[in-house]
Amino acid sequence: MPKVTAEHKENRRQAILDAAQAVFVEKGYQLATIDEIAARGGLSVGALYRYFPTKSDMMLTLLEERLGRTPELFRRLTMHAEGAWQRLSLCVDLFVLALRVRHPGTGRLLLVAWGEALQDRTARLGLQRRFSDLLGYMKSVVEEGIASGEFRPDADPSALAALLVSLADGVTLSWSIATPGVDVRRMRGTVLGMLRAYLVQSRSGEE
Amino acid sequence: MPKVTAEHKENRRQAILDAAQAVFVEKGYQLATIDEIAARGGLSVGALYRYFPTKSDMMLTLLEERLGRTPELFRRLTMHAEGAWQRLSLCVDLFVLALRVRHPGTGRLLLVAWGEALQDRTARLGLQRRFSDLLGYMKSVVEEGIASGEFRPDADPSALAALLVSLADGVTLSWSIATPGVDVRRMRGTVLGMLRAYLVQSRSGEE
DNA sequence: TGTTATAATGAGCGAGCGCTCACTTTCCTA
DNA sequence: TAGGAAAGTGAGCGCTCGCTCATTATAACA
Numbered sequence: 001m002p003k004v005t006a007e008h009k010e011n012r013r014q015a016i017l018d019a020a021q022a023v024f025v026e027k028g029y030q031l032a033t034i035d036e037i038a039a040r041g042g043l044s045v046g047a048l049y050r051y052f053p054t055k056s057d058m059m060l061t062l063l064e065e066r067l068g069r070t071p072e073l074f075r076r077l078t079m080h081a082e083g084a085w086q087r088l089s090l091c092v093d094l095f096v097l098a099l100r101v102r103h104p105g106t107g108r109l110l111l112v113a114w115g116e117a118l119q120d121r122t123a124r125l126g127l128q129r130r131f132s133d134l135l136g137y138m139k140s141v142v143e144e145g146i147a148s149g150e151f152r153p154d155a156d157p158s159a160l161a162a163l164l165v166s167l168a169d170g171v172t173l174s175w176s177i178a179t180p181g182v183d184v185r186r187m188r189g190t191v192l193g194m195l196r197a198y199l200v201q202s203r204s205g206e207e
Numbered sequence: 208m209p210k211v212t213a214e215h216k217e218n219r220r221q222a223i224l225d226a227a228q229a230v231f232v233e234k235g236y237q238l239a240t241i242d243e244i245a246a247r248g249g250l251s252v253g254a255l256y257r258y259f260p261t262k263s264d265m266m267l268t269l270l271e272e273r274l275g276r277t278p279e280l281f282r283r284l285t286m287h288a289e290g291a292w293q294r295l296s297l298c299v300d301l302f303v304l305a306l307r308v309r310h311p312g313t314g315r316l317l318l319v320a321w322g323e324a325l326q327d328r329t330a331r332l333g334l335q336r337r338f339s340d341l342l343g344y345m346k347s348v349v350e351e352g353i354a355s356g357e358f359r360p361d362a363d364p365s366a367l368a369a370l371l372v373s374l375a376d377g378v379t380l381s382w383s384i385a386t387p388g389v390d391v392r393r394m395r396g397t398v399l400g401m402l403r404a405y406l407v408q409s410r411s412g413e414e
Numbered sequence: 415t416g417t418t419a420t421a422a423t424g425a426g427c428g429a430g431c432g433c434t435c436a437c438t439t440t441c442c443t444a
Numbered sequence: 445t446a447g448g449a450a451a452g453t454g455a456g457c458g459c460t461c462g463c464t465c466a467t468t469a470t471a472a473c474a
Contacts, residue, residue: 004421004471028325030237034462045463047422055462108325115322117384118235118315124384131386159393162381163374166389170377174369177324177331179338182373186366197405211441211451219451241432251453252433262432 013051016041020058021066025108029059029116056120063113063126066106071133084145085200089192091138095168096188099175107172134165142199151199160199167191220258223248227265228273232315236266236323263327270320270333273313278340291352292407296399298345302375303395306382314379341372349406358406367406374398 019041023032034055038045052058077094081087099107117124138161145151174182226248230239241262245252259265284301288294306314324331345368352358381389 009421025325028237028322030235031326033460043421044423046424046465049463050421111321111325114318114380114384115235118232118318119238127384128386131381131384132388135388156393156397158388159390159397162389163394163397166377166381166394167370167374168377169380170373170375173321173376173380174338174373177321177334177338179335181339181342181365182369183366186363187370187373190363190366190370194401194405198401216451240430250451253435253454254452256433257451 009051012041012043016043016048016051017058017062017065021062021105021109024059024062024112025105029112059113059116059120060122060126062109063123067110067113068126068130070130071137074134075137078141084141084148084150085196087141088145088195088199091141091164092188092192092195095171096184099172100184107176110169110172111176131165131169134168135161137161138164145199150201152201155199216258219248219250223250223255223258224265224269224272228269228312228316231266231269231319232312236319266320266323266327267329267333269316270330274317274320275333275337277337278344281341282344285348291348291355291357292403294348295352295402295406298348298371299395299399299402302378303391306379307391314383317376317379318383338372338376341375342368344368345371352406357408359408362406 016037019037020032022040023037026032027036032055034045034048037055037058038048041048052061074091074094078087078090081090113123113127117127135158139157142151142155142157142160146153146155146157171182171184171187175184223244226244227239229247230244233239234243239262241252241255244262244265245255248255259268281298281301285294285297288297320330320334324334342365346364349358349362349364349367353360353362353364378389378391378394382391
C-alpha cells in the first residue's frame with residue numbers, strides 16, 4: 001500500500017497504541033515484546049517501526065496521549081459545576097466513575113508507567129507533570145471555595161490538593177492489584193463526609 | 208570456607224538482600240542483573256545461588272521480610288497509645304517518620320514490587336496480604352474509637368481504613384518519584400485536621 | 415495498464431542475561 | 445598437619461528480544 005490516506009495512517013497508529021497498551025498492561029513494560037505488540041496490532045514488526053522509532057517511544061506516547069490528558073479532562077468535565085463544593089464532589093464522582101466504568105485498564109497502565117519512571121527520566125517527567133497539573137487544578141478548586149466563603153479560610157489548599165491526588169493514585173493502585181476488601185463506593189461516601197466536615201462552613205442552622 | 212557458622216551465613220544472606228534491594232530500587236526488577244547484585248553483595252554469581260534459587264526468589268524474600276512486616280510493626284509501635292484518637296494520629300506520625308527518615312528506600316522497593324505484582328502471582332498475593340493486614344489494623348482502631356464513644360458512631364471503619372491505607376500508598380508513590388510540590392509535613396496536618404473534624408465527637412464545649 | 419513511490423514483510427543479527435558446573439579455595443576436625 | 449566437606453569462582457551455555465534491511469506487495473496516477 002503506497003501513498004495512503006492520512007486517516008489510514010492515524011488508524012494504524014491508534015491500533016498500534018491499543019495493542020501496546022494491552023500488552024504493557026498484561027505483561028509490564030519490560031516483558032512486553034515487540035513481536036506480540038505487532039501481532040496484536042495486526043501488522044509485522046518491520047511495519048511497526050515505520051510508526052514508532054523504539055519500544056520506549058510507544059510507552060512515552062501512551063503516557064502523554066492517554067494518561068497525561070487527565071488533568072485537562074477533569075477541568076473540562078467540572079467546568080459547569082456551581083460552586084467549589086459541587087465541583088469538588090464532582091471530581092470525586094468522576095474519579096470513581098473512571099475507575100469503575102470508563103477506563104478500567106488505564107489504572108494498570110498508570111502503574112506500569114510508574115514502574116518505568118524509576119529508570120526512564122522522560123517517563124518520570126511526564127508523570128510528575130501529570131501530578132503537578134492535577135495538583136494545580138485541585139488547589140484552584142479549594143482556593144475558589146475559600147475565596148467565596150464556602151470553605152474554611154484556614155484550609156491549606158496545596159496540602160489538601162496533594163492529599164486528594166495522592167489518595168486517587170493510591171486507590172488506583174490497590175484497585176489495579178484487585179485488592180479484596182476495597183469498596184470504592186463506600187470510600188466515596190467517607191471521603192465526601194470527611195471533606196464536608198472539615199472544609200464546608202456550616203452557615204448556622206443548616207442541614 | 209567450609210563449615211561456617213550460622214551467623215556468617217545469615218550475614219551473607221542479609222548482604223545479598225541489601226544488594227538486591229539496592230539494585231532493584233535503582234534499576235527496577237527486570238533491568239537488575241544478577242551480576243550486579245553479586246558484585247555489590249561482594250561475592251560471585253555462583254555463590255549467590257547457594258543462598259537464593261532464583262532472582263525472583265530474592266524479590267519475594269524482600270517483599271516478605273522487608274515490606275510484609277509493616278502491619279506488625281505498626282501494631283507494635285502503637286500498642287501503648289491511650290485511646291483510639293491517639294493511636295490513629297500516632298499511625299500518621301509513624302508513617303511520615305518512616306517515609307522521611309527511617310526507611311526512605313523502602314518506598315521505592317514497594318513501587319518495584321507493585322510493578323512486578325502485575326505479572327507475578329506470588330508477589331501479588333504478598334502485597335494483597337500486606338494491604339489486608341494494614342487495613343485490618345486500621346479498621347480495628349476505628350472500631351475501638353466508635354466503641355469507646357470517642358468517634359462518631361456512624362463512621363464506616365472498613366471504608367475509612369481502606370481510605371487511609373490507600374492514601375499512605377499514594378503518598379509513598381509520589382514521594383518515590385520525587386514529585387515536587389509535595390510537603391508531607393503539611394499533608395500530615397491536613398489529614399489529622401480532617402480526621403478530627405469528621406471523626407472525633409466533640410464533648411460539648413471542649414477545645 | 416505500466417510505472418512509481420511507499421507501505422509492509424519477516425528472517426536474522428548482535429547483544430545481554432539468568433543460571434550451571436567443573437574447578438579452586440578455605441576452614442574445621444581428628 | 446593431613447584430609448575432607450563445604451563455600452566460593454566465573455567462563456560460558458542456551459535462549460530471548462529489540463531492531464534492521466533486502467525484498468515483496470500494493471494503491472494511486474498517467
